[in-house]
Amino acid sequence: MRSRSRATRAVPPTDDGSWLIVGAGALGQLFAASLARRFPIVLLGRQAAESPIHLRRPDGETLRIAVPRQRPAAWAADRTSTAVPTLVVLATKSHDAMAALDALAPRLAPATPLLLVQNGFRTQPAISERWAGPVLCASTTEAAYRPPPGPQSPDVVHAATGTTWIGDLADHHFALATSVARRLDQAGIAATPCRDIRRHLWHKLAVNAVINPLTACHRVPNGALARPAFRPRVTALVAEIERIMHAEGVAPPPQGWQALIDGVIQATASNHSSMLQDVLANRPTEHDAILGPLVEASLRHRLDAPELQALWRAASA
Ligand SMILES: NC(=O)c1ccc[n+]([C@@H]2O[C@H](COP(=O)([O-])OP(=O)(O)OC[C@H]3O[C@@H](n4cnc5c(N)ncnc54)[C@H](OP(=O)(O)O)[C@@H]3O)[C@@H](O)[C@H]2O)c1
CATH class of the missing domain: 3.40.50.720 (NAD(P)-binding Rossmann-like Domain)
Structure with a gap:
């Protein structure tokens, strides 16, 4: 190029x-x-x-x-x-x-x-x-x-x-x-x-980083993430993402990160995420583009992000 x-x-x-x-x-x-x-x-x-x-x-x-x-x-x-x-x-x-x-x-x-x-x-x-x-x-x-x-x-x-x-x-x-x-x-x-396209991209990244890897890993539709069994993990991920976004200077959505992500889970409850579709079709996933920037930002800012790290390791395996 x-x-x-x-x-x-x-x-x-x-x-x-x-x-x-x-x-x-x-x-x-x-x-x-x-x-x-x-x-x-x-x-x-x-x-x-x-x-x-x-x-x-x-x-x-x-x-x-x-x-x-x-x-x-x-x-x-x-x-x-x-x-x-x-x-x-x-x-x-x-x-x-x-x-x-x-x-x-x-x-x-x-x-x-x-x-x-x-x-x-x-x-x-x-x-x-x-x-x-x-x-x-x-x-x-x-x-x-x-x-x-x-x-x-x-x-x-x-x-x-x-x-x-x-x-x-x-x-x-x-x-x-x-x-x-x-x-x-x-x-x-x-x-x-x-x-401010970077803000729009990072907001969507936050949503995708929670919904895509979890639904792909557990092979469930998006709405399953509202079930009690997934709530502690979703909440922990959102908290990690919130700290990373703050450190990166990405302005939060007006309703807050948790409400943004829960709103998408609810609005797309019956959907299969793109990462789940890729896993089921045996295609490479976009985990690097979605999780990679967050994991790298957590390292850059010396922030603990164990849930993101675990998803990253599982998706890269
Ligand atoms: N689908 C959505 O609703 C949606 C919404 C928002 C954002 N996006 C983003 O949009 C992008 C595309 O998503 P998608 O769902 O359309 O993916 P997709 O259905 O997998 O389509 C990607 C296409 O790119 C083709 N391709 C790969 N390398 C190529 C090359 N060198 N030259 C020409 N074509 C090539 C693939 O061809 P083969 O079929 O031959 O592999 C495939 O047809 C993704 O990054 C996704 O995150 C998608």
Whole structure:
């Protein structure tokens, strides 16, 4: 990947031009299907798949949406095309994001803006540090998943609508975040630009750090964490996270950390967390992106975090 110190070209506008969506998973397909109805996009997916995408909406209706799609290797190798994307949405899992970007970088203009959608806090600082162009981060509460294949199965289920916050870590690209949020909004993905994306990312990290590893480890839906058997562990984890957030200077949510996390447990009671889905499907989990930054912050600030450490060890085993 190019280093940040290299000279950069002017940032291409994002109000027109085509977006490249990298990763045809749950969120990549949701973004692609939503955007493709109004805007030019190309979806890069590694698996062979037919257009249209079958998208089941939260109201149960299934839409079939034509989406231009290519394999990443074919797109990267096509030196005849002069079409350059004005934004790249990196919609892979956290552990795949850097490699996916590296493979495409030779065909991208150096100042191409990126939009990272990963949970956790791994790709955001790493790619912001290394990429020469603007790096926007999204913190989204949209929920989508890929159901097991079957004759009646859609490609992607949009389980719940949410809010997508967009900004860059240094708050240097608010105008760009505004125009990207506007286009997502027009495509039906409610998005808001923000100047404090790090806070949004760390709030979601706190929620995910409690719900994901515990539900994955015990193979239970989110709502199980409200049962008395899990309460001491949930409360101890929240207390550790609260101390770490304070030391990191992350402002607490207005209702407090415990109420924030309990609220999500209640609101998503029947959901299987993404980490549980990954464990059940035998896929790598995002535990490093979700637990890693908290464990590292606890060490940096010399704070005891035995529950987080135990989850980290179990998830890394
Ligand atoms: N799903 C949600 O509701 C949701 C909500 C908020 C945030 N997020 C975040 O969004 C990110 C994506 O989540 P997801 O649920 O969409 O995951 P997912 O369903 O596992 O999709 C990830 C996709 O990335 C593809 N991929 C990996 N490396 C690639 C590469 N080098 N080039 C092109 N494609 C590549 C994978 O391809 P293969 O299929 O070939 O492996 C897979 O299709 C995660 O970081 C997650 O934390 C998701």
